[in-house]
Amino acid sequence: MSAARTLSTQVGELLGPQHATYVVALAAPAGEEVDAVGAGEAGVHADVELGSVSKGVTGMLWRDAIARGEVAEDAVLGDHLELPAALGGIRLSALATHTSGLPRLAGGADVLTRTWQLWRSGRNPYREDLPGLLSRLEGVTPGRTNPSYSNLGFQLLGHAVAAAAATPYADLVSTRIAGPLGLVDTYVPTGADELRPGAVAPRNRRGRVVEPWANVAIAPAGGVRSSAADLAVLLRAMLDRTVPGAEALEPVAPFAGKMRIGAGWLTGPLLRRTVTWHNGGTGGFRSFVGIDRDHGVGVALVSASTRSVDGAAARLLAEAGDRT
Incomplete structure (x- = not known):
């Protein structure tokens, strides 16, 4: 039995029969394994929506832009985007x-x-x-600055970084994340007509095909697409800290419970392991990407369903760590 089939069997048991289409990547000291079930002829190169895992990508782009000198550590939104006065003074670090x-x-x-x-x-x-998006900000005012999850915040963060680089967000992902890492299936469609052949269709809980989340505004908070093959490379680069903007992975502030947050990425206990992770959900996908740096393992799992994959991904990550 091949390693890929072993992985798909293991994941299938963890997910159960309600997940008919999914892609999975596992990185460990011994190497990487990938598989795609129900994803069509493209197989491990079939691309799926990462949902809010895109926020982690945006966090990396922000830290990379700081390293390039394009964005100041203490930059505010008004430095890079034309916004209502109430929002211009918000620091990118707070986003x-x-x-x-x-x-x-x-x-x-x-x-x-x-x-x-x-x-x-x-x-x-x-x-x-x-x-x-910017036209919808009239009347929006910041509230309390205790940790509170905001899609809007990451939309603005990504577009501010893109403005600083004078490059659309989709092109920034292509040139600064996908290109350097050799990710051939990772991209940001800004319309449904930009989906590539072999792209996995999103499906709701009842299995019905729904609209993809593909447009400019949501891109930095939920619009990145990738494949099992590319996610394996991303996991390895995260573990090795060779991913651009790797500093995004380092927790710098409290978030919720025992969790701490870096630039989008959360770090804290999952199944008695310390994991750096982000999950996501769109109208037709659920996703999880996480690494256990103590054991040198990482897992990415994305299902074309609105049923959570978090539990299965966390167990797969823990089992992989047990084998190291």
Whole structure:
């Protein structure tokens, strides 16, 4: 039995029969294993939505931009984006640690309608280009700066970094993350028409195909796509600290419970291990990417479903650590 088949059997048992389509990557001291189940002819190169794991990518891009001298450590949003005065003074570092006081979502009278359409028919609730996103910020004011998860915060962080580099966010992912690491399947579609052949379709809990989350505004907070093959390379680079912007992985502030946060990435106890991780969810995918640096192992698991993969991924990571 091949290593890849062994991995898929193990993951299938952990996920259960309700997950019919998924991709998985495992990095360990002995090497990497990848597999894709139900992903079509593209197999381990079939791309899937990473959802909020994209925030971790954005955190790396932010730290990389600081290292390049494009963004100051104490930069504020107003240095790079034209925003209402109430938002211009927010530090990028606060966005990266979810301590900006920004709400989870941008404003707009149609927020509830969009949420209903997502749950009712699977329509993508994030439809704006960047000017459209910025236009929804009138009346948004920061609240308390205790840790509070914000999609809006990471949308603005990513677009601020892109503005500082004079490069669209999608191109920034391509040139500064995918290119240096040799990730051939990792990209950011800014419309459904940009999905590549072999892209896995998103599906809701009932198994029905829904709209992909592919547009400019949401890209830094949830728009990156990747494959099992590429995720294995990313995990290795995270473990080896050769990923651009690796400093994003280092926890710098408290988040919730025993968790601490770096630039998007959380670090804390999972199944009695210390894991650096992020998960994600879109209208038709659930994802988890995490590394256990103490044992030199990492796991990425993405399913075309709205059923969580967190528990299965954490157990797979723990079992991999037990074997080292």
